Amino acid sequence: MSCLIVMSQKELHRLEHIRQVRQGSLRVTRAAELLGLSRSQVHRLLQAYDLNGIDGLVSKKRGRPSNRRHSEKFRNAALDLVREHYVDFGPTLAAEKLVERHRISVSKETLRQWMMEAGIWVSRRERKKRVFQPRGRRDCFGELVQIDGSHHWWLSNRIPSVKRA
Numbered sequence: 001m002s003c004l005i006v007m008s009q010k011e012l013h014r015l016e017h018i019r020q021v022r023q024g025s026l027r028v029t030r031a032a033e034l035l036g037l038s039r040s041q042v043h044r045l046l047q048a049y050d051l052n053g054i055d056g057l058v059s060k061k062r063g064r065p066s067n068r069r070h071s072e073k074f075r076n077a078a079l080d081l082v083r084e085h086y087v088d089f090g091p092t093l094a095a096e097k098l099v100e101r102h103r104i105s106v107s108k109e110t111l112r113q114w115m116m117e118a119g120i121w122v123s124r125r126e127r128k129k130r131v132f133q134p135r136g137r138r139d140c141f142g143e144l145v146q147i148d149g150s151h152h153w154w155l156s157n158r159i160p161s162v163k164r165a
Contacts, residue, residue, distance in 0.1 A: 005054055005055060005058060006058070006062070007054075007057070007058055008059070011057055011058055011059065013035070014035060014045060014057055015054060015057055017031045017034055017035055018031070018042075018045055018046060018049050018057065021042070021046060022046070022049070028042050028043065028046075045057060070106070070110070074104075075114060077104070078098060078104055078106055078111065078114070079114055079115070079118050079120070081098060081102055081104070082094050082098070082111070082115065082120060083118075083120060085097070085101075086098075087120060090121065091108050091109075091111045091112035091115055091121060092108045094111060094115070095107065095108040095111045098111070
């Protein structure tokens, strides 16, 4: 029976060193230095590897929401204020105004993502570009069309011919 295990590059790097420690070709202290961990953390990884195999080295947090995320109630309150007062503001200015006037502290990047999800703000890259009508090419290279809009007679042959008797 085969199963698919998704690992990050960092976890694959850990797996290599843990296998080398188990084979005896690498000491725990050297593995700790290479991985940037303490000896006790390497021992914890070794124990997890012995109990669960490769699965023991994979992060248990993968696919779960962050512990630092804002609550849905807080998110909705901030977005309601933005919709009500700052609908034409960008995320940076809206975040500053939320702190200044409403005492709600949200990072500009978080607010930007929330505003994009809610459809309040569209990034410049995604905004629709104006389409201009293409102009036809000139007949010859270097040919110029002269348009004389002047009312002065000395720019062209506009002098009325005066017939003398």
